[in-house]
Amino acid sequence: MPPEPNHHEDCCGEGVAPRVAEALARMKEKALRITSPRLTMLQILAESKIPLSAEQIHAQAGDGNLDLVTVYRSLGALDEAGIVQRHPLERGRSLYALVSQGHHHHHVICRRCGSIERLPGCDTSRLEAAARNKGYADLTHIMEIYGICPTCSAKTHD
Amino acid sequence: MPPEPNHHEDCCGEGVAPRVAEALARMKEKALRITSPRLTMLQILAESKIPLSAEQIHAQAGDGNLDLVTVYRSLGALDEAGIVQRHPLERGRSLYALVSQGHHHHHVICRRCGSIERLPGCDTSRLEAAARNKGYADLTHIMEIYGICPTCSAKTHD
Protein backbone atom coordinates (compact mmCIF):
# COMPACT_ATOMS: atom_id res chain seq x y z
CA MET A 1 0.00 0.00 0.00
CA PRO A 2 1.48 3.25 -1.14
CA PRO A 3 1.52 5.76 1.69
CA GLU A 4 -1.13 8.39 1.11
CA PRO A 5 -0.80 11.56 3.14
CA ASN A 6 -4.30 12.36 4.24
CA HIS A 7 -4.45 12.91 7.95
CA HIS A 8 -6.09 16.12 8.95
CA GLU A 9 -4.38 16.86 12.18
CA ASP A 10 -4.00 20.52 12.76
CA CYS A 11 -0.74 21.48 11.31
CA CYS A 12 -0.72 25.20 10.86
CA GLY A 13 -2.80 27.54 12.95
CA GLU A 14 -4.15 30.19 10.62
CA GLY A 15 -7.44 31.19 9.09
CA VAL A 16 -8.50 29.85 5.72
CA ALA A 17 -9.85 33.09 4.27
CA PRO A 18 -6.71 35.18 4.82
CA ARG A 19 -4.59 32.48 3.25
CA VAL A 20 -6.77 32.44 0.16
CA ALA A 21 -6.78 36.21 0.06
CA GLU A 22 -3.01 36.34 0.24
CA ALA A 23 -2.73 33.87 -2.62
CA LEU A 24 -5.19 35.85 -4.74
CA ALA A 25 -3.31 39.07 -4.13
CA ARG A 26 -0.09 37.46 -5.23
CA MET A 27 -1.79 36.03 -8.31
CA LYS A 28 -2.86 39.50 -9.34
CA GLU A 29 0.67 40.76 -8.89
CA LYS A 30 1.91 38.04 -11.18
CA ALA A 31 -0.87 38.62 -13.72
CA LEU A 32 -2.27 35.15 -13.18
CA ARG A 33 -5.96 34.95 -13.94
CA ILE A 34 -8.44 34.23 -11.24
CA THR A 35 -10.70 31.48 -12.48
CA SER A 36 -13.20 29.26 -10.84
CA PRO A 37 -11.02 26.12 -10.97
CA ARG A 38 -8.20 28.05 -9.38
CA LEU A 39 -10.44 29.43 -6.66
CA THR A 40 -11.54 25.90 -5.87
CA MET A 41 -7.96 24.73 -5.66
CA LEU A 42 -6.89 27.60 -3.43
CA GLN A 43 -9.78 26.94 -1.12
CA ILE A 44 -8.87 23.27 -0.85
CA LEU A 45 -5.21 23.99 -0.30
CA ALA A 46 -5.97 26.61 2.32
CA GLU A 47 -8.33 24.30 4.17
CA SER A 48 -6.06 21.32 4.09
CA LYS A 49 -3.13 23.04 5.73
CA ILE A 50 -0.94 20.07 4.90
CA PRO A 51 0.59 19.37 1.51
CA LEU A 52 -1.71 17.58 -0.93
CA SER A 53 -1.16 15.64 -4.12
CA ALA A 54 -2.74 16.75 -7.38
CA GLU A 55 -4.97 13.68 -7.20
CA GLN A 56 -6.15 14.60 -3.74
CA ILE A 57 -7.01 18.12 -4.80
CA HIS A 58 -8.87 16.76 -7.77
CA ALA A 59 -10.75 14.29 -5.60
CA GLN A 60 -11.66 16.86 -2.97
CA ALA A 61 -13.04 19.16 -5.62
CA GLY A 62 -15.57 16.47 -6.38
CA ASP A 63 -15.15 14.61 -9.61
CA GLY A 64 -16.25 16.40 -12.74
CA ASN A 65 -15.78 19.88 -11.32
CA LEU A 66 -12.14 20.18 -12.03
CA ASP A 67 -10.03 18.39 -14.60
CA LEU A 68 -6.92 16.68 -13.26
CA VAL A 69 -4.87 18.22 -16.03
CA THR A 70 -6.03 21.65 -14.99
CA VAL A 71 -4.94 20.90 -11.47
CA TYR A 72 -1.48 20.03 -12.70
CA ARG A 73 -1.25 23.04 -14.95
CA SER A 74 -2.45 25.47 -12.33
CA LEU A 75 -0.18 23.98 -9.71
CA GLY A 76 2.66 24.42 -12.14
CA ALA A 77 1.81 28.07 -12.71
CA LEU A 78 1.35 28.74 -9.01
CA ASP A 79 4.59 26.96 -8.22
CA GLU A 80 6.53 29.07 -10.71
CA ALA A 81 5.00 32.16 -9.21
CA GLY A 82 6.08 31.03 -5.76
CA ILE A 83 2.51 30.88 -4.51
CA VAL A 84 2.52 27.18 -3.92
CA GLN A 85 5.47 25.01 -3.10
CA ARG A 86 6.01 21.64 -4.65
CA HIS A 87 7.46 18.88 -2.51
CA PRO A 88 8.83 16.08 -4.67
CA LEU A 89 8.78 12.74 -2.94
CA GLU A 90 9.80 9.21 -3.73
CA ARG A 91 8.16 7.21 -6.47
CA GLY A 92 7.71 10.29 -8.60
CA ARG A 93 4.92 11.76 -6.55
CA SER A 94 4.70 15.35 -5.40
CA LEU A 95 2.73 17.22 -2.82
CA TYR A 96 1.78 20.86 -3.10
CA ALA A 97 1.11 23.42 -0.42
CA LEU A 98 0.26 27.10 -0.24
CA VAL A 99 3.23 29.24 0.65
CA SER A 100 2.21 31.59 3.43
CA GLN A 101 4.85 34.23 3.58
CA GLY A 102 6.49 34.48 6.94
CA HIS A 103 5.09 31.15 8.06
CA HIS A 104 7.60 28.92 6.43
CA HIS A 105 8.04 25.54 8.06
CA HIS A 106 8.53 21.86 7.31
CA HIS A 107 6.98 18.50 8.03
CA VAL A 108 7.68 15.00 9.25
CA ILE A 109 6.22 12.36 7.00
CA CYS A 110 5.65 8.81 8.18
CA ARG A 111 7.27 6.42 5.75
CA ARG A 112 4.71 3.78 6.47
CA CYS A 113 1.31 5.46 6.64
CA GLY A 114 2.13 8.78 4.99
CA SER A 115 0.74 10.90 7.80
CA ILE A 116 2.15 14.39 8.04
CA GLU A 117 2.80 16.66 10.98
CA ARG A 118 4.11 20.14 11.08
CA LEU A 119 7.47 20.97 12.56
CA PRO A 120 8.21 24.47 13.76
CA GLY A 121 10.49 26.75 11.83
CA CYS A 122 13.23 26.21 9.33
CA ASP A 123 17.00 26.11 9.66
CA THR A 124 18.07 26.55 6.10
CA SER A 125 19.25 30.11 6.26
CA ARG A 126 22.88 29.12 6.73
CA LEU A 127 22.80 26.78 3.75
CA GLU A 128 20.97 29.29 1.60
CA ALA A 129 23.51 31.92 2.48
CA ALA A 130 26.25 29.54 1.40
CA ALA A 131 24.48 28.96 -1.90
CA ARG A 132 24.08 32.69 -2.41
CA ASN A 133 27.78 33.10 -1.79
CA LYS A 134 28.43 30.71 -4.63
CA GLY A 135 26.47 33.01 -6.90
CA TYR A 136 23.17 31.15 -6.98
CA ALA A 137 20.11 33.34 -7.24
CA ASP A 138 16.39 32.96 -6.72
CA LEU A 139 16.80 30.30 -4.08
CA THR A 140 14.15 27.92 -2.86
CA HIS A 141 14.44 24.64 -1.09
CA ILE A 142 12.64 21.47 -0.38
CA MET A 143 13.06 19.56 2.78
CA GLU A 144 11.20 16.67 4.27
CA ILE A 145 11.96 14.64 7.32
CA TYR A 146 10.93 11.02 7.12
CA GLY A 147 10.41 8.65 10.02
CA ILE A 148 8.08 6.07 11.48
CA CYS A 149 5.24 7.66 13.43
CA PRO A 150 4.39 6.47 16.95
CA THR A 151 1.24 4.72 15.78
CA CYS A 152 3.06 2.69 13.17
CA SER A 153 5.92 1.94 15.53
CA ALA A 154 3.45 0.44 17.96
CA LYS A 155 1.77 -1.78 15.39
CA THR A 156 4.58 -3.94 14.09
CA HIS A 157 8.09 -4.36 15.18
CA ASP A 158 10.49 -4.32 12.35
CA MET B 1 16.08 20.17 -22.91
CA PRO B 2 15.61 18.54 -19.57
CA PRO B 3 18.26 19.62 -17.10
CA GLU B 4 20.83 16.86 -16.73
CA PRO B 5 23.09 17.07 -13.73
CA ASN B 6 26.50 16.15 -15.03
CA HIS B 7 29.05 18.69 -13.99
CA HIS B 8 32.10 17.12 -12.46
CA GLU B 9 33.27 19.89 -10.25
CA ASP B 10 34.87 18.59 -7.13
CA CYS B 11 32.19 18.36 -4.58
CA CYS B 12 33.43 16.15 -1.81
CA GLY B 13 37.07 15.66 -1.09
CA GLU B 14 37.61 11.98 -0.29
CA GLY B 15 39.26 8.96 -1.84
CA VAL B 16 37.31 6.65 -4.08
CA ALA B 17 38.59 3.34 -2.72
CA PRO B 18 37.74 4.00 0.91
CA ARG B 19 34.26 5.07 -0.05
CA VAL B 20 33.70 1.85 -1.96
CA ALA B 21 35.18 -0.15 0.88
CA GLU B 22 32.88 1.46 3.38
CA ALA B 23 29.88 0.69 1.22
CA LEU B 24 30.95 -2.93 0.80
CA ALA B 25 31.40 -3.33 4.53
CA ARG B 26 27.93 -2.02 5.17
CA MET B 27 26.51 -4.32 2.50
CA LYS B 28 27.99 -7.31 4.30
CA GLU B 29 26.46 -6.15 7.55
CA LYS B 30 23.10 -5.98 5.88
CA ALA B 31 23.55 -9.34 4.14
CA LEU B 32 23.38 -7.76 0.71
CA ARG B 33 25.26 -9.77 -1.87
CA ILE B 34 28.32 -8.37 -3.52
CA THR B 35 27.90 -8.83 -7.25
CA SER B 36 29.71 -7.50 -10.23
CA PRO B 37 26.90 -5.11 -11.27
CA ARG B 38 26.82 -3.72 -7.76
CA LEU B 39 30.57 -3.29 -7.66
CA THR B 40 30.37 -1.37 -10.90
CA MET B 41 27.68 0.87 -9.50
CA LEU B 42 29.55 1.56 -6.29
CA GLN B 43 32.64 2.43 -8.24
CA ILE B 44 30.73 4.87 -10.41
CA LEU B 45 28.97 6.44 -7.46
CA ALA B 46 32.19 6.78 -5.53
CA GLU B 47 33.97 8.36 -8.46
CA SER B 48 31.23 10.74 -9.31
CA LYS B 49 31.01 12.33 -5.88
CA ILE B 50 27.85 14.13 -6.89
CA PRO B 51 24.41 12.54 -7.02
CA LEU B 52 23.65 10.66 -10.24
CA SER B 53 20.49 9.45 -11.88
CA ALA B 54 19.91 5.78 -12.57
CA GLU B 55 20.24 6.53 -16.27
CA GLN B 56 23.58 8.19 -15.76
CA ILE B 57 24.91 5.26 -13.80
CA HIS B 58 23.69 2.94 -16.51
CA ALA B 59 25.30 5.04 -19.20
CA GLN B 60 28.62 5.37 -17.39
CA ALA B 61 28.79 1.62 -16.94
CA GLY B 62 28.86 1.36 -20.70
CA ASP B 63 25.78 0.03 -22.36
CA GLY B 64 25.25 -3.70 -22.22
CA ASN B 65 27.26 -4.18 -19.06
CA LEU B 66 24.54 -3.37 -16.65
CA ASP B 67 20.80 -3.52 -17.10
CA LEU B 68 18.92 -0.35 -16.24
CA VAL B 69 16.44 -2.39 -14.24
CA THR B 70 19.25 -3.82 -12.19
CA VAL B 71 20.46 -0.33 -11.48
CA TYR B 72 17.04 0.62 -10.18
CA ARG B 73 16.69 -2.51 -8.11
CA SER B 74 20.11 -2.25 -6.59
CA LEU B 75 19.69 1.42 -5.85
CA GLY B 76 16.45 0.53 -4.14
CA ALA B 77 18.13 -2.09 -1.99
CA LEU B 78 21.05 0.17 -1.17
CA ASP B 79 18.70 3.01 -0.34
CA GLU B 80 16.70 0.86 2.07
CA ALA B 81 19.92 -0.20 3.69
CA GLY B 82 20.93 3.41 4.09
CA ILE B 83 24.01 2.96 1.93
CA VAL B 84 22.87 5.28 -0.78
CA GLN B 85 20.58 8.24 -0.43
CA ARG B 86 17.86 9.01 -2.91
CA HIS B 87 17.17 12.65 -3.74
CA PRO B 88 13.76 13.02 -5.35
CA LEU B 89 13.51 16.00 -7.64
CA GLU B 90 10.92 17.61 -9.82
CA ARG B 91 9.45 15.87 -12.82
CA GLY B 92 9.67 12.51 -11.13
CA ARG B 93 13.40 12.17 -11.43
CA SER B 94 15.71 11.10 -8.65
CA LEU B 95 19.40 11.26 -8.03
CA TYR B 96 21.33 8.80 -5.92
CA ALA B 97 24.49 9.25 -3.93
CA LEU B 98 26.67 7.17 -1.65
CA VAL B 99 26.14 7.98 1.98
CA SER B 100 29.50 8.47 3.60
CA GLN B 101 28.92 8.34 7.29
CA GLY B 102 30.06 11.41 9.10
CA HIS B 103 30.26 13.39 5.90
CA HIS B 104 26.66 14.31 5.58
CA HIS B 105 25.98 17.40 3.53
CA HIS B 106 23.62 18.88 0.95
CA HIS B 107 23.68 20.48 -2.47
CA VAL B 108 22.51 23.43 -4.51
CA ILE B 109 20.91 22.40 -7.76
CA CYS B 110 20.50 24.78 -10.66
CA ARG B 111 16.89 24.71 -11.79
CA ARG B 112 17.88 25.50 -15.33
CA CYS B 113 20.94 23.42 -16.18
CA GLY B 114 20.81 20.89 -13.37
CA SER B 115 24.37 21.43 -12.24
CA ILE B 116 25.09 20.51 -8.66
CA GLU B 117 27.46 21.91 -6.10
CA ARG B 118 28.15 20.81 -2.60
CA LEU B 119 27.24 22.90 0.38
CA PRO B 120 28.99 22.38 3.67
CA GLY B 121 27.24 20.71 6.58
CA CYS B 122 23.66 20.22 7.52
CA ASP B 123 21.39 22.09 9.89
CA THR B 124 18.60 19.63 10.37
CA SER B 125 19.41 18.51 13.88
CA ARG B 126 16.93 20.90 15.45
CA LEU B 127 14.13 19.77 13.19
CA GLU B 128 14.99 16.12 13.65
CA ALA B 129 14.98 16.58 17.38
CA ALA B 130 11.53 18.11 17.12
CA ALA B 131 10.35 15.12 15.11
CA ARG B 132 11.84 12.73 17.64
CA ASN B 133 9.99 14.57 20.36
CA LYS B 134 6.76 13.89 18.55
CA GLY B 135 7.56 10.19 18.75
CA TYR B 136 8.88 9.64 15.25
CA ALA B 137 11.64 7.05 14.96
CA ASP B 138 14.23 6.05 12.41
CA LEU B 139 14.53 9.53 11.00
CA THR B 140 16.04 10.49 7.68
CA HIS B 141 15.61 13.57 5.60
CA ILE B 142 15.89 14.92 2.14
CA MET B 143 16.82 18.45 1.43
CA GLU B 144 17.76 20.24 -1.72
CA ILE B 145 18.34 23.89 -2.34
CA TYR B 146 17.36 25.10 -5.78
CA GLY B 147 18.48 28.25 -7.51
CA ILE B 148 19.80 29.66 -10.73
CA CYS B 149 23.53 29.20 -11.07
CA PRO B 150 25.78 32.14 -12.02
CA THR B 151 26.35 30.78 -15.52
CA CYS B 152 22.66 30.51 -16.27
CA SER B 153 21.93 33.89 -14.70
CA ALA B 154 24.42 35.44 -17.07
CA LYS B 155 22.94 33.84 -20.17
CA THR B 156 19.37 35.06 -20.21
CA HIS B 157 17.57 37.56 -18.16
CA ASP B 158 14.25 36.35 -16.99
Add this chain to the structure above:
DNA sequence: GTCCGTGCAAATCATTTGCACTTCT
Protein backbone atom coordinates in the same frame (compact mmCIF):
# COMPACT_ATOMS: atom_id res chain seq x y z
C1' DG C 1 21.79 -26.41 -2.75
C1' DT C 2 19.29 -22.16 -1.72
C1' DC C 3 18.02 -17.88 -2.07
C1' DC C 4 19.09 -13.50 -3.79
C1' DG C 5 20.14 -10.94 -7.78
C1' DT C 6 19.91 -10.37 -12.87
C1' DG C 7 18.10 -9.57 -17.46
C1' DC C 8 14.49 -9.06 -20.64
C1' DA C 9 9.78 -7.75 -21.77
C1' DA C 10 5.82 -5.68 -20.47
C1' DA C 11 3.14 -2.89 -17.18
C1' DT C 12 2.38 1.39 -14.08
C1' DC C 13 1.58 5.76 -12.75
C1' DA C 14 2.28 10.52 -12.05
C1' DT C 15 2.81 14.08 -14.93
C1' DT C 16 3.03 16.44 -19.52
C1' DT C 17 1.57 17.90 -24.16
C1' DG C 18 -1.44 18.88 -28.49
C1' DC C 19 -5.38 20.97 -29.95
C1' DA C 20 -9.80 23.12 -30.20
C1' DC C 21 -12.81 25.65 -27.23
C1' DT C 22 -14.04 28.92 -23.39
C1' DT C 23 -13.43 32.75 -20.33
C1' DC C 24 -10.90 36.36 -17.96
C1' DT C 25 -9.43 41.21 -18.42
Add this chain to the structure above:
DNA sequence: AGAAGTGCAAATGATTTGCACGGAC
Protein backbone atom coordinates in the same frame (compact mmCIF):
# COMPACT_ATOMS: atom_id res chain seq x y z
C1' DA D 1 -10.52 41.42 -29.11
C1' DG D 2 -6.77 38.81 -27.42
C1' DA D 3 -4.23 36.20 -24.38
C1' DA D 4 -4.48 32.95 -20.81
C1' DG D 5 -6.88 29.01 -19.00
C1' DT D 6 -9.60 24.69 -19.65
C1' DG D 7 -10.94 19.99 -20.95
C1' DC D 8 -10.35 15.83 -23.35
C1' DA D 9 -7.41 12.41 -25.52
C1' DA D 10 -3.11 10.78 -26.22
C1' DA D 11 1.95 10.80 -25.29
C1' DT D 12 6.04 10.69 -22.06
C1' DG D 13 9.27 9.03 -19.18
C1' DA D 14 11.03 7.47 -14.94
C1' DT D 15 10.40 3.66 -12.27
C1' DT D 16 8.31 -0.95 -11.19
C1' DT D 17 6.89 -5.81 -11.75
C1' DG D 18 6.61 -10.88 -13.60
C1' DC D 19 9.13 -14.59 -14.70
C1' DA D 20 12.87 -17.78 -15.82
C1' DC D 21 17.74 -18.14 -15.37
C1' DG D 22 22.47 -17.58 -13.09
C1' DG D 23 25.62 -16.69 -9.49
C1' DA D 24 26.95 -15.65 -4.43
C1' DC D 25 27.40 -17.76 0.04
